[in-house]
Amino acid sequence: MTRYTPALATALAVLLPVSATADSFTATIAAGHPPVFRWIRMISDTFIPTVTAELEKSGHTITFDEQYGGALAKVGEELEAVEAGLAELGTCQSLFDPAKLAVQNVTYYTPFVSADLRKVGEVIDSLHADLPAMTEAYGENGVVYIGAPITIDDYLLMTNFPVESLADLDGRKIAAPGAAINWLSGTGAVGVAGNLTTYYNEIKTGVYDGVLVFASAALPGKLYEVAPYVTRAGLGAQYAGSLCANADWYEGLPDDVKAALKTGADAARDWYTTELETAVGVSLEKMAEAGATVTNAPDAMRAAWAKGMENAAAKWAAELDAQGKPATEVLTTYMEAMRAAGATPLRDWDKE
Incomplete structure (x- = not known):
């Protein structure tokens, strides 16, 4: 007969299935x-x-x-x-x-x-x-x-009129979500707060002339039906x-x-x-197949757009810093990390 000892008890415990103590x-x-x-x-x-x-x-x-x-x-x-x-x-x-x-x-x-x-x-x-x-x-x-x-994938400009330069945006009402309204500063466009649930009907009824939106949402939302001009301006993934x-x-x-x-x-x-x-790739292809005109914004237009914007990042960071929130540190570290990862920003928001 096997004698039960503390050493044997320890050995048995080790051999027990893990689930026994799970x-x-x-x-x-x-x-x-x-x-x-x-x-x-x-x-x-x-x-x-x-x-x-x-x-x-x-x-x-x-x-x-x-x-x-x-x-x-x-x-x-x-x-x-x-x-x-x-x-x-x-x-x-x-x-x-x-x-x-x-x-x-x-x-x-x-x-x-x-x-x-x-x-x-x-x-x-x-x-x-x-x-x-x-x-x-x-x-x-x-x-x-x-x-x-x-x-969120790269934001696009979708409009009910063709866009070849920033001048085409002058006086036009363009909807954007939250802080993205800041992206319209300096373009001559009138920024309007909006969201995906209302974009289609409000473009259709003339509340505004276009939106800043991303391709993966634009396709299922059928925005190309009311805003068939799709301009890829490289506003950025978010x-x-x-x-x-x-x-x-x-x-x-x-x-x-x-x-x-x-x-x-x-x-x-x-x-x-x-x-x-x-x-993203499928969405752009299907919108084009459905009749949308998909174009890449000229480099000169992109450069002018970025240069003409207010530096909302600096203002945002300063306001949060004053509240004790380390926004400037986050802004600087994020921009440095993106550049180190190979990104080439059109503006170095952290250095201005």
């Missing part, structure tokens, strides 16, 4: 946008399966409750829902929550930097990892940056938000679970970026 986790994920949007699909299609697979390696299990389309939080309210513990994870949308995630909107104040959405996403992700100024706002609001940056987690919940997780969330976010970022890059 934990089960649950997490609600909140997003204001519905699953039709690619940045929501990346959660279901890649983030969740990757996290689940990673946890299975250590014997853990996790169950996700997906609450999208405003079921738990409307667009711009996701951070608050995660902070309050109504959801463990969510899409913290800096574009729609600028008061709480102010410095995260740095790209919307720096147009004409790069049309490369992959490059923008990777730089923003690395800044969150390496620059404390980028993560301060998350901590102040009880959340933690997880990753999977939501990048950053709009990321996945975040409730700080108390996250800090209570074992290290291997935290690592699984990070791995899932990295996988989601790569999936999303590849899908979006493909969608």
Whole structure:
């Protein structure tokens, strides 16, 4: 008969399946946008399966409750829902929550930097990892940056009239989202606040003559029907938000679970970026096939547009600095990182 000893007990414990001591986790994920949007699909299609697979390696299990389309939080309210513990994870949308995630909107104040959405996403992700100024706002609001940056493809100018030079924009009403209205300064155009849900009807009814929009949204929104002149001006790819987690919940997780969330976010970022890059090319091709006139803005027009703009980035950074938010540091670091990554900005917003 085998004698039961402490040494044998230790050996048996080592030989037991990992699942015998594994934990089960649950997490609600909140997003204001519905699953039709690619940045929501990346959660279901890649983030969740990757996290689940990673946890299975250590014997853990996790169950996700997906609450999208405003079921738990409307667009711009996701951070608050995660902070309050109504959801463990969510899409913290800096574009729609600028008061709480102010410095995260740095790209919307720096147009004409790069049309490369992959490059923008990777730089923003690395800044969150390496620059404390980028993560301060998350901590102040009880959340933690997880990753999977939501990048927006290069903004286009879509109009109901042909554009060959800046002179063609003089007096025209052009709609733009949020801080992007600043991009119209110096063009002679009249900037009007707008969003994707109203663009089509308001161009059709003459409320305005065109919009600043990105190709991957312009195609499904059929904007080419009312604004068939598509001008690729290289206004730039943008950053709009990321996945975040409730700080108390996250800090209570074992290290291997935290690592699984990070791995899932990295996988989601790569999936999303590849899908979006493909969608941009397809969108431009299909709009052209549908009768849109797609042109590249002449270099002289782009240079004049960038040169004539107000430096909204400098003003934005100074105002936030005065509030104790490190916007100048973020602006400078972002621009330096983009240049180091190979971008050639038409204006060095951080050096003026």
